[in-house]
Each structure stands twice: as structure tokens, then as C-alpha cells.
Amino acid sequence: MATIKDIAIKAGVSVTSVSRVLNRRGYLSEELINKVHQAMEELHYQPNEVARSLQKKESRIIGLILPDVSHPFFGELTRAIESYAFSRNYKLLLCNSQLDPLKEKDYLSMLKASQVDGIIMGSHTIDTEEYLHIAQPLVTIDRRISSRIPYVSSDNFEGGVLAAEKLIKKGCKQIAYIGGNVELDLLAKKRYEGFKKEIDHSKCKLHFFQTNINGFNYEEYEELAAGIFRECPEIDGIFASSDIIAAAILKEARRLNRGVPQDVKVIGYDNVQLSRIISPPLTTIGQPIKEIGEKAVDLIISQIRKERVTVETVLPVQLIERETT
Structure with missing residues (x-):
């Protein structure tokens, strides 16, 4: 099995230079890096990452x-x-x-x-x-x-504010929020707090729907979406705390022949790639x-x-x- 000394001889450089390349320390010219890597490849050298980690006290x-x-x-x-x-x-x-x-x-x-x-x-x-x-x-x-x-x-709170402002500006009066458990000590619950603050200051009515605490269950999202339209057929604006939940809302609206955005307007949260390609493309609060x-x-x-x-x-x-x- 090849050693660092073998690599140095093959590359025509010092053992110290080989060590610097392997550990990416100090100034390294492209010529030196290429020489060392070529020698490693020709000698089928594989650095011992575990040993190096123990020696350097870092993994x-x-x-x-x-x-x-x-x-x-x-x-x-x-x-x-x-x-x-x-x-x-x-x-x-x-x-x-x-x-x-x-x-x-x-x-x-x-x-x-x-x-x-x-x-x-x-x-x-x-x-x-x-x-x-x-x-x-x-x-x-x-x-x-x-x-x-x-x-x-x-900024979860600001995200909730932006969503509420948009739905209010678009003329929505019966507005639903659907998201995770707001009793948990998570910063994401501030989405609801910011949203509720703006709705409370308007003449709109807020309807709250909570997802299950135990996971990301897509079938549950579909059931919740159906429940929103069944329990509150007058809903004309929905803010979902994730784009995945919003996608379930769009699917149910399509099944019920509820026009989006004509009959109900929908906003998601995250701006994952899915939000661009679903139909219709989703308005969302973009996280960086x-x-x-x-x-x-x-x-x-x-x-x-x-x-x-x-x-x-x-x-x-x-x-x-x-x-x-």
C-alpha cells in the first residue's frame, strides 16, 4: 500500500508538500496540487480519513x-x-x-x-x-x-403578516389558516401569530385548522383540505403553513370545481420547487x-x-x- 513518502517521490516533491495538499493547508499552487493528485491516482493511494481525524482531533x-x-x-x-x-x-x-x-x-x-x-x-x-x-x-x-x-x-411572523395582507387586499372575507400545532415551542408558530394579528385588525373572519402533531402525513392534508371546504363552504381565502399543504388545498378545490383564484385564493409557505410547477403555480411566502x-x-x-x-x-x-x- 502506497504511503505519503511514495507519493512525494512519485510527484517529485517533499513529504511536507504532499501533507499540505492532503490537508489543504497554506498556499497551494495548481501545479503542486495536480502533481500530487496524479501521483495518488497512479499509485491508487487512499488517505486514511479515520487516522487523520484522530491525529488532528477533528472529523x-x-x-x-x-x-x-x-x-x-x-x-x-x-x-x-x-x-x-x-x-x-x-x-x-x-x-x-x-x-x-x-x-x-x-x-x-x-x-x-x-x-x-x-x-x-x-x-x-x-x-x-x-x-x-x-x-x-x-x-x-x-x-x-x-x-x-x-x-x-x-422571519415567520412577517411571513404570516404578508400572507394576511395579501388575502385582505384581494378582497377575501372568510379566511382559513391551516398549519401545525401552535402549542409547541417552535418559531414556526409565529406564522400563525403574524397572520392572526392582521386578520384580527380587519373585518375578516378567521377559521383555524390544525394538522396532526405526529408527522407530515399527506393523506391527512387531503382530509383536512376536504374538511375545510365541507365545514366552511364560504371560505374564499386560505393560508397554508407549507406549500405541501397548499398543494392539497388546490387538489381539493379542483375536485369540487372551486375556481382558484376566482372562488378561493390560496397562499403557501416555503417556496419549494413544487410551488412553481403545480397547476396553477402557487403564491407563497418564500423562505431563503x-x-x-x-x-x-x-x-x-x-x-x-x-x-x-x-x-x-x-x-x-x-x-x-x-x-x-
Whole structure:
């Protein structure tokens, strides 16, 4: 098996130069990088990542725990985090909790034992006390745990305000909100708070529908959509707390021959790629998904480097109007 010394001899450079290329340290010319990589390829050299991690006391791996990577928002967020982490010379270890507290706790224990360099938490089903005993750098998404743990979110309250303002401006009078459990300590519930504040200040009537706390169930969304039109046939405006829920609303409206936006106007939340291609294209509150992912990674790396970090990061949202309003 080839060694670093063999690579150095083959490339005609020093062992130190090979080490610098492998660890991406200091100034590296394109010529040096090409020589070393060509020698590695010819000698079929594979760096021992475990040994290097132990020696340097770092793994260059970030753990990511999400509730359901099949959900479009979390899928796009994962892509953003992985791509940016890779550009910063970090790999990603993905854990899918499926909103199971035992599974989330098990994954958290695994990440701590695996000595990942940091953990990004996007799943929040276990007690906050568990997070306070994590030695590694930690960043949470859409949840404020303590004054010591950094978090990243979009401006959920403003998102709710923008959605309400648009429906009111479009002349809606009977307006429904459909979203997750507002009793949970999640920043996403501020979407409802901002929305309700604006509706309460208008002459419109607000109808509230809550999804199940236990997961992202697409069949449940379809049942909820049917229930909205069945219980409140007078509804003429709907704000869904995710684009997936909004898609279920559009499907049910089509089944009932309710014209969108003629009979009922619909606004989603997230601006995932799906919102552009469904019919009709969905008006939505756009979260800066790419920026959320990149900021989470930056906060992890800053903590690894013992730099001071900002605990609260709230990124702006924008209303993206398409054909459903």
C-alpha cells in the first residue's frame, strides 16, 4: 500500500508538500496540487480519513438531524447544507428522525459518540434539556432552546403578516389558516401569530385548522383540505403553513370545481420547487432556504474555531405572487 513518502517521490516533491495538499493547508499552487493528485491516482493511494481525524482531533463531519428528508422543504434544506458544507471542506452525516423522539435521541447519542465536529438540529421532538448537554458545536433551525445555543430561522411572523395582507387586499372575507400545532415551542408558530394579528385588525373572519402533531402525513392534508371546504363552504381565502399543504388545498378545490383564484385564493409557505410547477403555480411566502442552510454551517464552523457567534439569526422572507391569488 502506497504511503505519503511514495507519493512525494512519485510527484517529485517533499513529504511536507504532499501533507499540505492532503490537508489543504497554506498556499497551494495548481501545479503542486495536480502533481500530487496524479501521483495518488497512479499509485491508487487512499488517505486514511479515520487516522487523520484522530491525529488532528477533528472529523470534518457535521451531523444533521431532520424530521423527514422526503418533505420538499427539508430535502432542499439538506441539499443546501451539504453543498455548502462540502465547499468548506466538511462532509455531512444525515439522520432522519421521522419525528420519533426515541429515534431522535438515539441519533443524537450516535453523533456525540462519533465525535462529529458539530450538529445541526432541524428535528425537535425531544426535551430541550437533552440539547444542553451536547459538547459539540450545535445550531438549531426554527427553535430557540437557550441563550447559549445559536439558531437560524426565517422571519415567520412577517411571513404570516404578508400572507394576511395579501388575502385582505384581494378582497377575501372568510379566511382559513391551516398549519401545525401552535402549542409547541417552535418559531414556526409565529406564522400563525403574524397572520392572526392582521386578520384580527380587519373585518375578516378567521377559521383555524390544525394538522396532526405526529408527522407530515399527506393523506391527512387531503382530509383536512376536504374538511375545510365541507365545514366552511364560504371560505374564499386560505393560508397554508407549507406549500405541501397548499398543494392539497388546490387538489381539493379542483375536485369540487372551486375556481382558484376566482372562488378561493390560496397562499403557501416555503417556496419549494413544487410551488412553481403545480397547476396553477402557487403564491407563497418564500423562505431563503439556501441562506438558512449556509448560515447554519457558518455558525457550526465559527464555533469549531472558537469564534464568537450570534445566537439569533432571523432571515427575511418575501411574498412571491403567482396564479393562486
